[in-house]
């Protein structure tokens with residue numbers, strides 16, 4: 001009989017923590033409709049933890065999974081931007097938007113340095129799941145409602161640039177063109193590296 005384990009096997013060694021980079025416009029994943037989460041498992045917990053870390057490290061108040069390259073219906077938010085104040089919405093559905101529409105300046109971690117006034121209704125009612133797979137109905141107003149609506153857009157492949165006024169699009173043309181240029185450069189660099197023997 002052969003003993004397979006010549007060295008002690010450590011079963012308790014922790015999984016390496018996930019590390020996410022931000023996905024910037026115009027990466028194609030930002031344009032796809034994200035797919036529902038099906039398993040409320042350890043992997044989902046790791047993903048959400050890594051999304052929280054990415055959001056705080058990037059000084060964001062919200063983040064959607066496509067912004068870290070994942071085509072999954074997960075969004076996180078922290079309206080105060082303070083660590084520990086975060087919330088996750090999994091497979092969210094916006095049931096209702098109501099109240100007066102307000103204009104407010106929005107930024108987006110996928111559009112660094114670009115800000116534009118976007119009009120959105122003041123309130124939204126959402127059905128979503130938590131990390132354990134429990135369903136909740138939640139109401140958001142003010143800034144939190146705005147974050148939820150912005151991040152929900154990401155799950156549908158809708159971006160800040162789509163919500164901007166034509167005047168803002170013109171005003172940000174150079175910055176947007178630069179993002180497209182940088183994306184193409186990075187893609188070519190990756191393709192060259194892949195061709196190298």
Ligand SMILES: [Zn+2]
Pocket residue numbers: 107108109110150151154160
């Ligand atoms: Zn965004």
